[in-house]
Amino acid sequence: MIPLYQPGTSYLHRLPVGAKFLGIFLAALIASIFRENLAVLLGIWALTLTGFLLSGIGLRGLLAQLWRLKWLALVLTIPQLIFLTPAETGFNVARVLAVVLMAALFTLTTATSDILSSFERLLRPVDPLLLRLGLSAERISLALSLTIRSVPLILSFYADIREAQRARGMRPTPRATVLPLLVMSLRHAEETAEALAARGVR
Structure with a gap:
């Protein structure tokens, strides 16, 4: 099995599991409700970036996780471009990637x-x-x-x-x-x- 958890003593590592899980749930819910709100989308990405920085995994770790999701982004993008505008497609893909990155951060910081x-x-x-x-x-x-x-x-x-x-x-x-x-x-x-x-x- 692939070891995902990265031990650490950061604030995010010490945060209760329930609080992390609730944060991901609320972020996904808000992203789903405000589907085309740029401010909300940027806020969720800012929260994701802050989480990676606070955890000690850093920007490099975030970019590494994002790079591994590039094919998922491609699979999500191509079919949607057939039925949606490029702007709508971009919002949808960015929203999904942000939530997936939050889930990845959860597994990286939670034993x-x-x-x-x-x-x-x-x-x-x-x-x-x-x-x-x-x-x-x-x-x-x-x-x-x-x-x-x-x-x-x-x-x-x-x-x-x-x-x-x-x-x-x-x-x-x-x-x-x-x-x-x-x-x-x-x-x-x-x-x-x-x-x-x-x-x-x-």
Whole structure:
């Protein structure tokens, strides 16, 4: 598995998981409501940049993450240009990239153990009800944690595939991209399942 979490002592690293998650949710919500508001879009990008700077990852880390999303930006841009104006397309792509970068920053500054413990505390009041349904706060928190971390992982897989295709001079066809992406995702899922099984989680 690709190690995403970067240990640190910055303010963002010490910020509670719930506060970070709420910040991402609110940013995504505001970006969706004010879809064509330039001030809102610039504000979200400024917030994203500030987060990377405060975390100690810095501008170089932000640019590295953004570079890995270049093919995602291309995939988002081309279909929208058919139906939307260039300005509308630019707003949509910039909005998505900002939220994805925030999610990446969340995984870079938040340990898996912190995510698990936070979700467990949130679900603890309803744990008796969950047990009756054959579930538990621990399992649900683990599933949510894995889901959150899967998004930047799959995006990084996609970026690696496109880089390899470009190095070999291959044309980016759906088949040449989707199949290796599926294989890498399934391999990651299998490795995760084996790691969880080794820890007694089933």
